[in-house]
Amino acid sequence: MSHFAHLSEENYLKALFKLSSKQVKKVNNIALAKELDLNPATVLEMVRKLSDRKMVQLMPDKTIHLTEKGRKKALLTIRKHRLWEVFLVDKLNYQWSEVHELAEQLEHIESEDLVNRLDAFLGFPASDPHGDPIPDKNGKLTQVQLIPLKEVELGKTYIVQSFAETADSFLDYLSKVDIRPAIKIKILDRNEYDQSLIVVINKKQLHLSEKVAKNILVKP
Amino acid sequence: MSHFAHLSEENYLKALFKLSSKQVKKVNNIALAKELDLNPATVLEMVRKLSDRKMVQLMPDKTIHLTEKGRKKALLTIRKHRLWEVFLVDKLNYQWSEVHELAEQLEHIESEDLVNRLDAFLGFPASDPHGDPIPDKNGKLTQVQLIPLKEVELGKTYIVQSFAETADSFLDYLSKVDIRPAIKIKILDRNEYDQSLIVVINKKQLHLSEKVAKNILVKP
């Protein structure tokens, strides 16, 4: 098949972009292997190919940096992913918590034109069903200042924007307690011992663990 | 990638279904290789895998037959292909002539549920933009009413679909006068005495005997 050639390239670039955005630790072979759940040998091999293709640059300290070309490809893939997610939720009535896997497949469809038409068909949405912004057709991303719920101030109200975790179990949990992008969340109290939070969502009081609070991103 | 495993299987099954529908000549290795534009060695290899997977049956005379399982998979792939074509034309404003390649990609998206939702979203269309019927979710294809050429109306144009006779002499004759599936045929006149027909194919006038006309199946 000529379609779907270099199928994994987009996944590597997306993962690299995600890691570089988090900038928590340096992005090396191991970190990337962990993110993609692949063998380090596999990742090293592929990273060298990506280097040959001028998608990444291997630094002397072994960290992996996206080139401008790689970054753009990553962002266009993220654009495709998020637009397909909007399609699945808005048009096919999927729940926002169940579209990720399908979008993983759909994002690999090769056609700039198709994704631009899809964008228009969906009414040029600014963000996907998880609240993450959709890059424009040139790969430009308008970032919003996101705050982990863990670090918010007591007594204030925030708007849920997106999440720092994609595990199904996490998304299912959010869905169950009705936490989703664009919903308002008021911070009542913080338990200093275990860093858990008491919040109010839809007029219902809710207790969120530190682990959950760390992965919910809000804006003021 | 776990997605898109056995990616080519669906293409082989589709091609086999297409060839078996035409039933012009026996479906063997060479015919399939020609249809898929692949090396016969490649096709033989894959056909054996499909046989292991119980998708096809290899007959003693070397012809390749779809099993019930293979036929169903082929029809469900055709269903996906045609529904995506409807989507591209109806929703994204593509011309019907430019959607085939995109649908070739989209048809490989793995999700029964997705395609059924797409079907509903499109309003359960009966046929694709090319006029070909869309199989239902069980893989059942409502065949277009086939009419023996003998019984058509004068003055109208029909599309050749298949043949009710498999004798080599008959097929050789068809080949000689350029009658093949999908070709347009216009009915000019009928000789009431011997029930023979005067038709136009490729702008050339042709005289067909009753015996021949009985065995050519067309659709409006």
Added chain:
DNA sequence: GGATTTTATTTGGCATGCCAAATAAAATGT
């Protein structure tokens, strides 16, 4: 019937992506 052409099959090879296990290099602990 023997020669030629066509069809069928085998063989060896290639590219993409993946892994496990072995080894080498670097970082970290004591």
Added chain:
DNA sequence: ACATTTTATTTGGCATGCCAAATAAAATCC
């Protein structure tokens, strides 16, 4: 500084799908 752990890399191997070229078998021609 030495030992241990972590990280990086190499090696050999596997599965999917593809090809060209060689060979074997079958069909067709004369």
